[in-house]
Amino acid sequence: MAGGEGYTDAEVMLRVKAGDQSAFDYLVQKYRRPLVGFMYRMARNAAVAEDLAQEVFLRVYRSRHTYEASAKFTTWLYRIATNLAVNHARDTRHERAEVTVSLDEPDEETGTTPDLADGTITAEEALVRREKMLAIRSKVEALPERQKMAVVMHKYQQMDYKQISEVLKLSESATKSLLFRAYETLREQLKEFV
Amino acid sequence: MKCKDIQEVMPDLASGLVEVTPEIGSHMAGCGACATKMREFQQTMALLDEWKAPEPSPYFDVRLQARLREEMAKPQAGRLGWFRRPVLAAALTVLMGVGVGLFYAKGGGMYNSQDSEVATMDSPVQSAEPGTAVGDLQALEKNHDLYSDFDLLDDLEVQHNVVANP
Ligand SMILES: [Zn+2]
Numbered sequence: 001m002a003g004g005e006g007y008t009d010a011e012v013m014l015r016v017k018a019g020d021q022s023a024f025d026y027l028v029q030k031y032r033r034p035l036v037g038f039m040y041r042m043a044r045n046a047a048v049a050e051d052l053a054q055e056v057f058l059r060v061y062r063s064r065h066t067y068e069a070s071a072k073f074t075t076w077l078y079r080i081a082t083n084l085a086v087n088h089a090r091d092t093r094h095e096r097a098e099v100t101v102s103l104d105e106p107d108e109e110t111g112t113t114p115d116l117a118d119g120t121i122t123a124e125e126a127l128v129r130r131e132k133m134l135a136i137r138s139k140v141e142a143l144p145e146r147q148k149m150a151v152v153m154h155k156y157q158q159m160d161y162k163q164i165s166e167v168l169k170l171s172e173s174a175t176k177s178l179l180f181r182a183y184e185t186l187r188e189q190l191k192e193f194v
Numbered sequence: 195m196k197c198k199d200i201q202e203v204m205p206d207l208a209s210g211l212v213e214v215t216p217e218i219g220s221h222m223a224g225c226g227a228c229a230t231k232m233r234e235f236q237q238t239m240a241l242l243d244e245w246k247a248p249e250p251s252p253y254f255d256v257r258l259q260a261r262l263r264e265e266m267a268k269p270q271a272g273r274l275g276w277f278r279r280p281v282l283a284a285a286l287t288v289l290m291g292v293g294v295g296l297f298y299a300k301g302g303g304m305y306n307s308q309d310s311e312v313a314t315m316d317s318p319v320q321s322a323e324p325g326t327a328v329g330d331l332q333a334l335e336k337n338h339d340l341y342s343d344f345d346l347l348d349d350l351e352v353q354h355n356v357v358a359n360p
Contacts, residue, residue, distance in 0.1 A: 032254060037247035046248045053250070054258045058265060136245045154205060155242050161206070176202045183205050187238040194237040 009073035017064045024064075027073075028057055034157055035081060041152045042085035044137060052088060056081045071166070078159070078167045082149050089145065132193045139189045146170075147182035154179055195221045200228045208235035 007015075009030075015023035035056055040049035059080050067076075121129070140148060146168060153159040153167065165175035195217050206212040214222070222229045 028255070028258065032250050032258075036250045036254070040247040041245070046251075049248075050251060050254055050257070054254070054261055057258055058261055061262060061265065132241075133245060136242060140242075140245070151242075155209070155239070156245075156247070158211075160211070173202070176205075179205045180201050183208075183235060183238060186242070187234050190238060190241055191234075194234075194241055 010069035075166045
């Protein structure tokens with residue numbers, strides 16, 4: 001098959017299961033950007049994010065024989081992704097403490113465009129913007145793990161309550177209150193920047 | 195409609211994912227607290243929008259293809275149906291445990307505690323690492339619960355550690 005037009009992702013995944021390599025390539029093309037973005041916000045490092053996103057695809061590939069289309073494909077995909085992100089966070093707990101201290105380094109990691117170079121903003125504006133970005137990152141980072149995952153999925157992956165609740169294996173109402181608390185914390189902690 | 199109901203949908207409302215229904219609208223009009231909170235949430239959402247993620251690098255596909263080829267070059271455990279049965283997976287784990295035991299028995303008193311840590315790194319137990327062989331086989335048993343229950347996964351990891359550091 002050339003693409004997934006007209007098929008649900010679950011159907012495409014069943015073709016992967018049946019041995020269709022192009023079906024797998026289709027899923028990679030479709031989800032690599034969202035997954036790299038997701039992992040970037042969970043792991044805060046572009047290179048690590050790519051590595052983890054690739055690992056998600058490898059696990060999808062490895063699990064193809066046992067895949068069953070009972071759950072939505074993206075739910076399954078993000079379960080794998082959140083699990084990897086959690087493990088990564090746990091394995092690198094100690095390194096992360098160091099990263100936080102050295103946040104002043106020149107950044108290739110924030111994903112911001114260097115407008116300063118093309119002269120559209122002043123050095124001072126760039127500094128303010130950078131402070132703001134670091135604040136956002138560190139406050140999201142500081143949320144409890146589940147709240148952080150919920151915010152990243154809701155805010156940056158545009159997933160709805162139902163899907164987030166399925167990924168996190170929570171009830172929908174628990175997910176709603178989790179998200180409300182998370183945003184409430186962020187609102188409080190980031191209010192100096194709005 | 196109560197404040198609590200509004201709160202529940204506040205993240206979606208403030209991100210514009212959900213339309214303001216007449217019901218919500220009339221509550222907002224009469225409730226200063228909710229209206230204020232809504233404005234603040236909108237500001238927070240706008241602020242969070244500024245945190246951009248980088249695009250996948252041009253090497254992403256190439257690297258993934260390389261890792262996939264590596265994967266395919268490995269013995270195809272996934273194709274052997276019997277290999278995935280829990281009993282056999284468990285038996286395999288036991289066998290590996292025995293293997294490690296033999297390894298240590300063979301090593302005799304050669305190692306002090308530091309050395310045995312190093313030795314463990316090179317032992318066959320390495321394949322029980324999450325994401326490979328046994329780790330995956332155990333996890334893959336259940337498609338649905340796979341990667342969903344973080345606590346269970348923690349337990350799995352603990353088990354690996356037990357095996358890896360007898
Ligand atoms: Zn109210």
